[in-house]
Amino acid sequence: MWGILNIVNLAHGALVIAGGYLTWLLYSRWHVDPFLSLPVDAVALFVIGYALQRGVINRIIRAPLLFTFLLTFGLNLILVSVLLLLFTPDYRSVTTSYSGSRLELGSIAVPYIRVASLAVAILLAAILWLILNRSRTGAAIQAVGADRDAAQLVGIDLRHAYALTFAIGAAFAGVAGGLISTFQAITPTAGDPYTLQAFAVVILGGLGRVSATVAGGLLFGLIEILGQSTPGLGSGYANAIAFAVLVIVLAFRPQGLLGRLA
Amino acid sequence: MSATPAAAMPEGEPLLEVRRLDAGFLLIPVLFQVDLDIWPGELVALIGANGAGKSTLLGALTGLVRVTAGQVVFNGRPVTGLRPEQTVAAGLVHVPQGRRLFGTMTVERNLLLGAYRRRDPRIREDLERILAYFPTLQDKLHRDAGTLSGGEQQMVAIGRGLMGRPRLLMIDEPSLGLAPKVVDRVMEVVRAINHDGTAVLLVEQDVVLALEAADRGYVLENGHVVMSGRAGELRHDPAIRKAYLGV
Numbered sequence A: 001m002w003g004i005l006n007i008v009n010l011a012h013g014a015l016v017i018a019g020g021y022l023t024w025l026l027y028s029r030w031h032v033d034p035f036l037s038l039p040v041d042a043v044a045l046f047v048i049g050y051a052l053q054r055g056v057i058n059r060i061i062r063a064p065l066l067f068t069f070l071l072t073f074g075l076n077l078i079l080v081s082v083l084l085l086l087f088t089p090d091y092r093s094v095t096t097s098y099s100g101s102r103l104e105l106g107s108i109a110v111p112y113i114r115v116a117s118l119a120v121a122i123l124l125a126a127i128l129w130l131i132l133n134r135s136r137t138g139a140a141i142q143a144v145g146a147d148r149d150a151a152q153l154v155g156i157d158l159r160h161a162y163a164l165t166f167a168i169g170a171a172f173a174g175v176a177g178g179l180i181s182t183f184q185a186i187t188p189t190a191g192d193p194y195t196l197q198a199f200a201v202v203i204l205g206g207l208g209r210v211s212a213t214v215a216g217g218l219l220f221g222l223i224e225i226l227g228q229s230t231p232g233l234g235s236g237y238a239n240a241i242a243f244a245v246l247v248i249v250l251a252f253r254p255q256g257l258l259g260r261l262a
Numbered sequence B: 001m002s003a004t005p006a007a008a009m010p011e012g013e014p015l016l017e018v019r020r021l022d023a024g025f026l027l028i029p030v031l032f033q034v035d036l037d038i039w040p041g042e043l044v045a046l047i048g049a050n051g052a053g054k055s056t057l058l059g060a061l062t063g064l065v066r067v068t069a070g071q072v073v074f075n076g077r078p079v080t081g082l083r084p085e086q087t088v089a090a091g092l093v094h095v096p097q098g099r100r101l102f103g104t105m106t107v108e109r110n111l112l113l114g115a116y117r118r119r120d121p122r123i124r125e126d127l128e129r130i131l132a133y134f135p136t137l138q139d140k141l142h143r144d145a146g147t148l149s150g151g152e153q154q155m156v157a158i159g160r161g162l163m164g165r166p167r168l169l170m171i172d173e174p175s176l177g178l179a180p181k182v183v184d185r186v187m188e189v190v191r192a193i194n195h196d197g198t199a200v201l202l203v204e205q206d207v208v209l210a211l212e213a214a215d216r217g218y219v220l221e222n223g224h225v226v227m228s229g230r231a232g233e234l235r236h237d238p239a240i241r242k243a244y245l246g247v
């Protein structure tokens, strides 16, 4: 989503973690199954995202990129602080009755939760594709991304389009956070790697198309895993390798691997 | 240069009334005290040199450019300083200079986006009507708009504007960069659109072309309206012939 409007959102990770906490809260208070709480994460983060964009980020939408960086960086700090106040810095995890179960496929065993997460991720990509390519709102979002003035001249309300874009992005971040909480303990400051990853995935794949972003995501994941499993390299290097690849891609194909130059 | 003969004005209530309009960009005023009227069904030409402020005037009317003083009344309603989504909904539609299509979207999607503000059930019907004006677009509906020729892109741009069901269609330099034969074709359709009842404000650098098609014309120079009148009279005005036709 960010890629389409060229919004660099440094608060992305905080939104992911907020979704994680919501799932954790619903599970620990009311025993809501984490997968059932995903739609709640989506709706809650959509509302928060819309309000943030409309109230805060829209004010600097025409400002240079640096301002977007500063503002969303500040927003990230505020969101993390709020999460710290609400949930303390303690690590939280969602451990369900099926958390330990695995799917046995011959010699490999994959945790059910990972399989379900993959299914949800595919579903999300499909939903996003449908929104962008089959709905009136999606057409408006893409039009704004392609030519802001022309979009206004067909009657698209820029502020609303930006807010919707941000809200949809936040909703997806929230769902991702809900998923993450099922296989990883979360703490308010745990979001930063996700911001970096989102940034990397968008850049790897290229701006503006879902298929490119999905490809970027797969590639980034693959590089990380290769980095982790290479003998002699600790998992600490995985991120470093992935970002080194990112820098190389940027140097040779600034539009991303599958991106088109505007 | 000569002043406006009051007799040149048509009867009745104007569709668009621009009064003493000032507009411009942050620190750069561009338009000064612009007065302009368009009556229903008219085809009016707005001519002037590079940088005179023609595009800025269209932008100020649709709400893309900030109005700093003056008034705009459209269809009996004040629309001064409204945002584009509001002026478009009121029927004031602007086909921008350089086409500005959504290049990676299909022709059909571009056209349908022109109807973004509409909720009525006649959108499909209007799409057919537009394809009747531009039959060459019929079998290119599913191509990306960016892959079309310049002339076809201009047709899509005008078609996208028409999809908004304008009362006044403002077209900014449709002939720009097109071969003469293609220009003729585009101008023929502009006249047909006007003939079918839509008022048109045609911005052109090609003065002969614009004044041949128009009922009346305005001349903009450094952000001021310096002359206006019947197109036929402007065409034969010595000052215009000297300034724009090099005769």
Ligand SMILES: Nc1ncnc2c1ncn2[C@@H]1O[C@H](COP(=O)(O)OP(=O)(O)OP(=O)(O)O)[C@@H](O)[C@H]1O
Pocket (backbone or CB within 6 Å): B025, B028, B030, B048, B049, B050, B051, B052, B053, B054, B055, B056, B057, B097, B205
């Ligand atoms: N976005 C902008 N920011 C600042 N100044 C601008 C902007 N757009 C146009 N101008 C200035 O406003 C003045 C009028 O420009 P405008 O584009 O309205 O002229 P025009 O009559 O349409 O010319 P052309 O025939 O070349 O299209 C010019 O001096 C131009 O430099």
Ligand SMILES: [Mg+2]
Pocket (backbone or CB within 6 Å): B054, B055, B056, B097, B172
């Ligand atoms: Mg212009």
